[in-house]
Amino acid sequence: MRDKKYFLSYYGKVFNDLALSDGMDAVTSYYDEQKRSLEEVGIPLASNETNKQIRLAQLSALEDVYEQVKRIWDSQRGGAREGAGRKPIGDKPMVSRRIALSLPEEIWDKLDTHLSRSGMSLAAYVRTLVEDDVEAVVALDDE
Known part of the structure; x- marks a missing residue:
């Protein structure tokens, strides 16, 4: 019989593969589709109590893994996020330009x-x- 541990492993692999290949939006779409299927069909139409318990374990694992993947995804560094980046110097906007400066070794x-x-x-x-x-x-x- 498949238990929650089995589904945790299964959804962990599926979500990880989706996140790496297609991003978090793909994970969320898959999660929504699977959750809706379990809530509307899998659990209500389970043929007996054992099958119903399996589908409930599957739903619980699905939700747990999704929350874990979402938490990890949201905590990743990189990309635009509030407060990120180098702070401005002074109160005026700056423009950066690269220059090459040649000086004698003793001056350097x-x-x-x-x-x-x-x-x-x-x-x-x-x-x-x-x-x-x-x-x-x-x-x-000005003089």
Whole structure:
């Protein structure tokens, strides 16, 4: 006789395969279809009490495995989620551009020493230099 343990194993494999190949929407569709079939046909039309108990165990396993797969799926990292991503610097929107900067080795060594002592990142240091310089240029242009 098939018991809940059997159905847990069966639905675990089916849901896992569906989730990996087609995503959580496919798992939810399969779950809804199976649950509706058991509630509308499988349990009410069971030929005897033993078959009814088997279908109830199947339904219970179906619900347990679905909740477990859904919980795991929802806890996965990646993709858009509230609060995710790097936080903005300051209150103005920033635009990133990649640049290549060539300097003599001794300048890079001095810069690395300065940055490690100050605890500042290279990006923050360059950003400060550029912002200060642009402010100075704008001030001179306004005179």
